Amino acid sequence: MNARNYFIQGAIDPVFIGEQIAKHSSKHDIGAHSIFLGQVRADEKVGKHVAGIEYSAYEDMANQAFSKIREEAFEQWPLNCLHIYHSTGLVKTGELSLFVFCSSGHRKESIKAMKQIVEGIKHKVPIWKKEIMEDESVHWVQE
Template sequence: MDKVRTPKNIFVQGAISPEKIASSIANHSTKTEIGGHSIFLGQVRADQKEKGEVVAIEYTAYEEMALQKAFEIREAVFAKYPLTCMHIYHSLGEVKVGELCLFVFTSSKHRKAAIEACSELVERIKAELPVWGKEILDSEEHVWKKNR
């Protein structure tokens, strides 16, 4: 009987801590069939805007829809690549400049699948997930962020 996969909560309140990333990596040391990992870390930049410099981003989401969409993306990427593991974490709430807001981690027997899957996941998350970022500027203005 096949195991039924259900949507996992990918959201983290605030910044993603380096400890969470380290712990996730360490948890895979017992999975000896893995030969390669690929990791993407998205960090908030101090972009200069017309009305000031970005000091933080406030992330919001239509959570139920976002979790379903993340599940669909995960399933499609699992079907396309021979992965052992896949983890996605995205921040909600305020994340300051220099802090991490996205953590995508893929593992497989061989590096190529892990690297390609990780890259595809990041692109699809940015393009398809109903998550929005409002840039908070040092001038106290707020500007909706455009994903690139």
């Protein structure tokens, strides 16, 4: 089975996010959208600030994990749609690296589903993060 590709090279453009949301205005059975945006922070570590994060993944395995999270969300919650996009490559501080967008008839289901989806992504999808510090030194993130 070929898994769908959930990855976008580089930062996720806010214009792209707006376009994805706008596409749903014609779907009249949707009463709520939940949106999660992951943004790169300028954390300080050992006196240095993070300038960006370089994301990498074994994409076939990661795409399968994303697909499973998506299938489980549709089984558990009455969702109308669910879209997941994650960055690969360098994403600079302040830019977006994760965009999750789910819709349902009612807000409670959408909000509860979003929490489960984002936690699933964090704990089940094999994505590696390498923090690039302002002095260009590197720090691998272990979570």
